[in-house]
Amino acid sequence: MPSYLLARLHSALWVTFGVVSLVFFLIHWVPGDPIEVMLGESGAAADREALRHALGLDQPLWLQWRDFVRHVLEWNLGQSLYYHEPVATLLAQHFAATAELALAAFAVAVLIAVPAGVVAAARRGTAWDAGAMGFSLLGVSIPNFWLGPLLVMAFSLGLGWFPVSGRSAPWSLVLPAITLGTGLAAVLSRMIRSSLLEVMSEDFIRTARAKGLSSYQVWIRHGLRNAWLPVLTVLGMQLGALLGGAVITETVFSWPGVGSLLVEAIQRRDYPLVQGSVLLISLCYIVINLATDLVYARIDPRIRLGRG
Amino acid sequence: MSTVRAASAILGGWALLALAAPWLPLHPEQIALPAILDAPGAAAWLGTDDLGRPVLDRLLVGARTSFWVSGGVVSLSLLFGTLLGSAAGYLGGYWDRALVMLLDIFMAFPGILLAIALAGLLGPGIGNLVIALSLVGWVGFARLARAQVLSVKQREHVQAAQALGSRTPWIIRRHLLPLIAAPLVVEATFAVAAVVIAESGLSFLGLGVQPPEASWGSMIRDGVRYMLVAPHLVLAPGVSLFLVVLSVNLLGDRLRDRLDVKGEKR
Numbered sequence: 001m002p003s004y005l006l007a008r009l010h011s012a013l014w015v016t017f018g019v020v021s022l023v024f025f026l027i028h029w030v031p032g033d034p035i036e037v038m039l040g041e042s043g044a045a046a047d048r049e050a051l052r053h054a055l056g057l058d059q060p061l062w063l064q065w066r067d068f069v070r071h072v073l074e075w076n077l078g079q080s081l082y083y084h085e086p087v088a089t090l091l092a093q094h095f096a097a098t099a100e101l102a103l104a105a106f107a108v109a110v111l112i113a114v115p116a117g118v119v120a121a122a123r124r125g126t127a128w129d130a131g132a133m134g135f136s137l138l139g140v141s142i143p144n145f146w147l148g149p150l151l152v153m154a155f156s157l158g159l160g161w162f163p164v165s166g167r168s169a170p171w172s173l174v175l176p177a178i179t180l181g182t183g184l185a186a187v188l189s190r191m192i193r194s195s196l197l198e199v200m201s202e203d204f205i206r207t208a209r210a211k212g213l214s215s216y217q218v219w220i221r222h223g224l225r226n227a228w229l230p231v232l233t234v235l236g237m238q239l240g241a242l243l244g245g246a247v248i249t250e251t252v253f254s255w256p257g258v259g260s261l262l263v264e265a266i267q268r269r270d271y272p273l274v275q276g277s278v279l280l281i282s283l284c285y286i287v288i289n290l291a292t293d294l295v296y297a298r299i300d301p302r303i304r305l306g307r308g
Numbered sequence: 309m310s311t312v313r314a315a316s317a318i319l320g321g322w323a324l325l326a327l328a329a330p331w332l333p334l335h336p337e338q339i340a341l342p343a344i345l346d347a348p349g350a351a352a353w354l355g356t357d358d359l360g361r362p363v364l365d366r367l368l369v370g371a372r373t374s375f376w377v378s379g380g381v382v383s384l385s386l387l388f389g390t391l392l393g394s395a396a397g398y399l400g401g402y403w404d405r406a407l408v409m410l411l412d413i414f415m416a417f418p419g420i421l422l423a424i425a426l427a428g429l430l431g432p433g434i435g436n437l438v439i440a441l442s443l444v445g446w447v448g449f450a451r452l453a454r455a456q457v458l459s460v461k462q463r464e465h466v467q468a469a470q471a472l473g474s475r476t477p478w479i480i481r482r483h484l485l486p487l488i489a490a491p492l493v494v495e496a497t498f499a500v501a502a503v504v505i506a507e508s509g510l511s512f513l514g515l516g517v518q519p520p521e522a523s524w525g526s527m528i529r530d531g532v533r534y535m536l537v538a539p540h541l542v543l544a545p546g547v548s549l550f551l552v553v554l555s556v557n558l559l560g561d562r563l564r565d566r567l568d569v570k571g572e573k574r
Binding site: 011014015016018019022026027030137138140141142143145146149150152153157237239240241242243244245247248251252262263266267274278281282285286289 | 424508539550
């Protein structure tokens with residue numbers, strides 16, 4: 001375990017360094033002078049130089065890079081040009097809303113996908129299977145920026161059950177979570193079905209059946225628990241789609257999270273805030289992926305002992 | 309098989325309308341103030357939007373946008389991703405390690421996030437949209453091409469070609485690419501669906517196609533404000549988008565089964 005852990009941590013650190021660097025260079029590779037873009041045509045020459053100096057843009061590139069990495073290590077992400085507040089403070093204020101949305105969407109996905117996947121596998125080839133997989137195909141094909149407005153039309157404007165947008169009441173979370181979770185539910189149910197079908201043809205399932213276990217015991221304790229392993233390996237990547245989708249979902253519902261902060265920052269050309277938001281979301285993703293891999297290694301000894 | 313036929317018909321219609329759009333008598337930018345937010349009817353089959361512009365005409369222009377953007381992005385991504393991935397996989401060593409590191413960094417940006425940031429920084433417009441989505445899209449193809457090349461590069465016919473002194477580009481093109489084409493084609497099919505959604509998504513955020521040009525995404529965004537009085541503004545582009553993506557995914561599934569590509573679960 002320790003050697004696998006170290007190797008995995010090592011690669012995560014490298015990737016983090018690469019991500020920080022890419023986020024830094026993005027601003028510099030973009031055609032045009034960032035100062036010009038931020039201030040617009042009307043900026044006075046003195047203002048420009050002041051801003052250039054304040055952002056350190058008058059330094060050589062590699063010095064700026066070094067300072068950027070160093071500041072990120074101290075979690076000093078600079079000052080927002082629009083809010084005139086530290087980016088780190090703004091991110092801290094908005095992070096809880098995004099985390100809440102992502103967790104709720106994940107819960108929605110699991111609650112839909114596990115029963116759908118198990119039923120589809122258990123009733124393979126029947127209408128149940130076709131229904132569950134049809135739902136899955138619909139789920140991956142419906143974009144969340146359309147599903148969101150549809151849900152609002154039906155449940156907020158039509159039935160009046162939930163608020164249209166914002167985060168004022170506990171139930172304002174419901175529609176955004178369903179919007180964001182549906183795509184993951186669709187992918188997940190399909191993966192659970194195929195993985196479960198594979199596991200159910202294993203010898204130990206026949207043994208479990210032969211020794212007279214109930215069908216619940218066979219499917220859930222012996223089947224599903226083993227079927228989770230391959231699902232887990234790709235789950236990390238799917239959670240990335242969830243985090244990326246959160247940006248759009250937050251915009252649809254005016255959910256006050258990091259995603260809507262990012263979109264606003266892009267529209268306002270608030271580059272430090274853009275960099276900070278992108279960085280925070282990516283770092284979360286790196287941590288989630290690392291955690292998934294470590295959990296997987298913990299469950300499956302073949303991985304950590306290097307005989308996978 | 310009837311679903312396959314329906315999906316093919318939808319995609320055929322999409323392509324045909326997109327290609328024929330310049331010759332159709334469309335007035336997507338014709339503002340008609342007396343006809344603001346009209347419901348679908350004889351004058352405008354799908355109604356009009358908040359400026360009285362015919363939704364059907366804008367829908368067809370949006371079809372053209374998504375068709376060309378997805379075609380451009382998938383071609384560019386397929387070309388560069390396959391080239392870089394197969395070259396790195398074949399050459400191995402430092403080239404391979406450098407590419408893997410680059411891929412790891414790109415893949416550390418979740419989902420559509422990097423495309424959002426790139427499109428935002430490059431500024432609005434279709435050209436920048438294609439650049440942003442291609443800069444993100446090549447990664448999947450490179451990863452797949454590299455993995456596939458690694459799995460076939462020890463085959464005897466490749467060794468024979470090496471022994472005969474064939475040059476590397478020739479070996480990759482003649483002896484490796486034909487073997488790894490099937491999974492790449494399947495991947496490209498699903499990529500079309502992903503890019504159609506991404507284009508609309510970025511346009512929905514205001515980062516893609518700019519007014520008065522039309523994209524299904526920006527039509528949905530503009531329509532959301534009038535959901536209560538004119539739901540057709542959200543429904544029409546949404547249904548089109550959904551049908552196209554659904555058809556592509558459906559055909560992709562069938563293609564994957566047909567070519568017997570072991571699905572890399574996505």
